[in-house]
Every structure is written in structure tokens, then in C-alpha cells.
Amino acid sequence: MGNHCVGSAKSSNASSPFVSKNPQSSTSNWSSNKSTKTTSTSLGNSVPASKTEASSTVSLESFDLDSLGTATKKFSKSKELSAVGLKSFSLNDLKIATSHFSSNSFIGEGGFGCVFKGWIDEHTLAPSKPGIGVVVAVKKLKKESSQGHKEWLAEVTYLSQLRHPNLVKLIGYCSEANNKLLVYEYMHRGSLENHLFRRGVQPIPWPTRLNIAINIARGLSHLHGLETQVIYRDLKASNVLLDLNFHAKLSDFGLARNGPTGDKSHVSTGVVGTQGYAAPEYIARGHLSSKSDIYSLGVVFLELLSGKRALEDRRSDKTLVDWAKPFLKDKRKILRIMDIRLEGQYSKKEAQTIASLALQCLHSDPKNRPKITDILPTLEQLQACKANNNHRNLRLDHH
Ligand SMILES: Nc1ncnc2c1ncn2[C@@H]1O[C@H](COP(=O)(O)OP(=O)(O)OP(=O)(O)O)[C@@H](O)[C@H]1O
Ligand SMILES: [Mg+2]
Numbered sequence: 405m406g407n408h409c410v411g412s413a414k415s416s417n418a419s420s421p422f423v424s425k426n427p428q429s430s431t432s433n434w435s436s437n438k439s440t441k442t443t444s445t446s447l448g449n450s451v452p453a454s455k456t457e458a459s460s461t462v463s464l465e466s467f468d469l470d471s472l473g474t475a476t477k478k479f480s481k482s483k484e485l486s487a488v489g490l491k492s493f494s495l496n497d498l499k500i501a502t503s504h505f506s507s508n509s510f511i512g513e514g515g516f517g518c519v520f521k522g523w524i525d526e527h528t529l530a531p532s533k534p535g536i537g538v539v540v541a542v543k544k545l546k547k548e549s550s551q552g553h554k555e556w557l558a559e560v561t562y563l564s565q566l567r568h569p570n571l572v573k574l575i576g577y578c579s580e581a582n583n584k585l586l587v588y589e590y591m592h593r594g595s596l597e598n599h600l601f602r603r604g605v606q607p608i609p610w611p612t613r614l615n616i617a618i619n620i621a622r623g624l625s626h627l628h629g630l631e632t633q634v635i636y637r638d639l640k641a642s643n644v645l646l647d648l649n650f651h652a653k654l655s656d657f658g659l660a661r662n663g664p665t666g667d668k669s670h671v672s673t674g675v676v677g678t679q680g681y682a683a684p685e686y687i688a689r690g691h692l693s694s695k696s697d698i699y700s701l702g703v704v705f706l707e708l709l710s711g712k713r714a715l716e717d718r719r720s721d722k723t724l725v726d727w728a729k730p731f732l733k734d735k736r737k738i739l740r741i742m743d744i745r746l747e748g749q750y751s752k753k754e755a756q757t758i759a760s761l762a763l764q765c766l767h768s769d770p771k772n773r774p775k776i777t778d779i780l781p782t783l784e785q786l787q788a789c790k791a792n793n794n795h796r797n798l799r800l801d802h803h
Pocket of ligand 2: 655
């Protein structure tokens with residue numbers, strides 16, 4: 405296969421590229437999950453290759469931060485965040501680690517490029533042979549994607565500083581001439597998208613879905629709670645990755661950017677993202693705030709509840725939100741949205757609570773959407789109640 409993706413392995417997706425018709429957002433560029441993403445943010449030119457190649461580990465200081473524009477600059481200067489070293493891999497290292505990007509190593513393809521499974525030594529991080537050392541996921545940027553370079557740099561910039569149990573860990577990168585790659589911890593169960601929507605895959609049981617919702621909210625809470633707030637901007641089922649125990653982590657920070665500062669309610673940006681997940685005010689006016697992420701969170705909650713995609717049919721504009729909202733607004737009909745693959749095996753109270761959170765997240769006015777600091781405790785309380793009940797039942801069983 406060589407060093408590019410297998411076209412036939414590309415999975416089809418219902419989302420389609422979308423260009424906003426609003427003149428104010430004439431720079432808008434939408435991506436389907438699998439199409440090339442382009443950004444029109446204030447991210448400037450990517451960092452000169454020599455700067456990244458010179459050092460074996462990279463900290464933010466080694467990047468030309470001005471080249472990132474305002475999008476990540478303040479974030480990187482925030483005292484709260486300490487730069488974490490990343491391994492600088494050579495292209496040859498990653499060829500060895502992935503058996504020359506062979507078809508056997510191929511995991512999947514997204515807008516950025518292809519993802520391969522690779523192996524590295526646990527301690528030295530030197531490339532090794534399949535089955536030896538630890539598994540990693542190697543994402544290889546499509547060469548023709550100039551915008552992708554900016555996303556690559558934004559991803560390295562953010563993920564080199566963000567460390568949290570619910571954010572995927574970036575281990576290293578490779579920047580050799582036009583070759584831009586990223587090396588992540590390997591998430592054994594792949595994306596939430598694969599588990600919720602793929603035919604033939606075991607449906608995720610309800611308690612696991614609740615856990616995943618909590619994990620996602622924890623990841624988002626970390627980003628929104630930083631001294632310099634980070635807006636993720638790409639929350640969707642395909643960017644939620646699952647480990648062996650279905651512990652969920654957010655991935656893909658190429659579109660992330662700093663939130664508004666002072667008393668500003670939003671930052672104005674070009675519109676990028678994935679159709680079906682983005683907030684209406686962001687699509688219409690490019691107004692980006694943490695509440696844009698909250699809207700996307702509402703969509704992902706709906707996906708967890710219903711097992712339906714944010715945009716089922718690429719030829720139609722009808723989204724999951726359009727379909728679900730009438731049910732969510734009527735207490736007696738709320739459970740009609742539930743995934744039939746659950747076969748009724750879920751707690752009604754928990755499902756109703758998440759459905760009602762989803763409705764609040766999807767409010768058309770961002771001011772009326774809850775903050776993540778309101779959402780997370782509600783979810784955690786559901787889990788705490790469940791743990792208490794289980795404990796009580798166990799005690800009763802003993803009597
Ligand atoms: N760290 C990882 N561990 C395991 N699998 C991964 C990892 N990162 C990505 N993948 C897999 O690779 C596939 C492609 O991921 P990628 O992020 O490139 O695209 P996407 O999320 O589907 O689309 P987009 O580019 O719009 O975000 C995903 O389906 C996911 O299952
Ligand atoms: Mg992704």
C-alpha cells in the first residue's frame with residue numbers, strides 16, 4: 405500500500421461538507437467526518453520545520469507561537485499550564501513502528517489523514533516490532549493538506565500541555581519536511597462512533613453509556629475550567645475514543661482554540677466543524693464560546709441515548725436534533741428516542757435526566773444553555789445514586 409491510506413478502507417459517513425450560506429461567514433468550511441477539514445481561524449503559518457526538528461523533545465517555547473496567531477498564544481503562556489515534553493520521532497522511526505504504514509497496521513481514516521497502529525519501546529520510546537513494547541496510534545497528515553499543517557500544530561500545542569484522564573495522550577510527533585505525524589496512546593476500542601452506529605457491533609450497555617457521558621463531561625470540564633479557557637470545537641462521536649474498559653477520552657485538538665477573555669461572551673472566528681454537531685449561532689455568525697461545545701455535547705448525549713447519528717442522511721438537512729426535539733419537549737414522549745438496541749435495558753430515571761440535559765444543551769440561545777459545571781455534577785449524582793442502590797441491594801442479599 406505504501407505510505408498513504410487505503411481508499412477502500414475509508415468508511416462512509418452520513419455527514420457531508422457544508423458551506424454556510426451566511427455572507428458573514430463566507431470563510432466557512434465544514435467537514436464531514438471523513439472529508440478534508442479546512443480551517444479559517446486566525447491560525448497563521450505553521451511552524452518552520454527546522455524548529456521542531458532541532459530538539460528531541462518539544463515544549464511550547466520551541467514553537468514559533470506567533471505563527472499560531474491569537475488562537476493558542478495566550479493559552480500557551482498561561483502560568484497554570486506547564487509544557488510537557490513530547491518525543492520527536494523521525495519518519496524512519498514511525499515507518500519501523502508501523503511496518504511501513506502497512507495495510508495490516510491501518511486503523512482508520514479521518515479528515516486529517518490516516519491512522520496506523522504502531523509499536524514502540526515502553527521506556528525509550530524507540531520504534532519496535534509488532535507485539536513488542538507498547539501499542540501506539542500514528543496519525544499521518546495527508547501531504548496535500550496545507551490547512552492540516554495548522555491543525556497539526558494546534559494539536560501539538562494544546563496536547564503537549566493538556567494532561568487529563570479524559571483527554572487522549574499525545575506521546576510525540578514527527579515533522580520532516582512535508583511529513584507531519586502525531587503519535588498517541590492507543591485506544592483499544594476505537595471511537596464511540598464505531599460502537600454506536602456500526603452494524604454488527606455489540607450495542608454498548610446503558611451503564612457504560614452513562615459512564616461515557618460522564619467521561620466526556622469531565623474532559624470538557626477540564627478544558628472549560630482552565631485559566632485560559634479552551635474551546636474544543638470538534639466534539640462528536642468519532643472524536644471520543646474508548647480504551648479496553650470503555651473509559652472515554654476526547655481526541656483531535658486541531659480545531660481547538662482559546663475562549664473569550666474578560667467579559668466577552670464569545671470570540672468571532674471562521675466557521676469550521678462537522679455538520680449536525682455545531683451550534684446555530686456559531687454556524688450563522690461565527691460566534692464561538694464554551695456554549696458552542698455545550699451544544700455539541702447535547703448532540704452527543706442524543707447519540708448515546710438514541711444510537712442514531714447526528715446527521716443520518718447526507719442528502720437531507722434533517723438532523724438528529726430536529727428529529728429528537730419534539731420528543732424531548734414532551735415528558736411523556738421523551739423515552740421514544742431511546743436506542744431500540746438497548747431492548748429496554750436502561751434506567752428510566754437516568755435516561756430522562758440525560759435527555760432533559762440534552763434539551764437544555766440544545767437551547768437555541770447560548771446564554772440559556774447550562775455550563776459544564778452544572779452538567780457534570782448532575783451526571784455524577786446519577787452514578788452515585790446507582791452505586792448506593794447497588795450497595796444497598798448487596799446488603800439486602802446478604803440478609
Ligand atoms: N489514539 C487512537 N487509538 C486508536 N484508534 C484511533 C486513535 N485515534 C484515531 N483512531 C481511529 O482512527 C480513526 C480515524 O480517526 P481520525 O481522528 O483521523 O478521524 P475521525 O475522528 O473519524 O474524523 P475527523 O478527522 O473528522 O476527526 C477513528 O475511527 C478511530 O477509530
Ligand atoms: Mg477524530
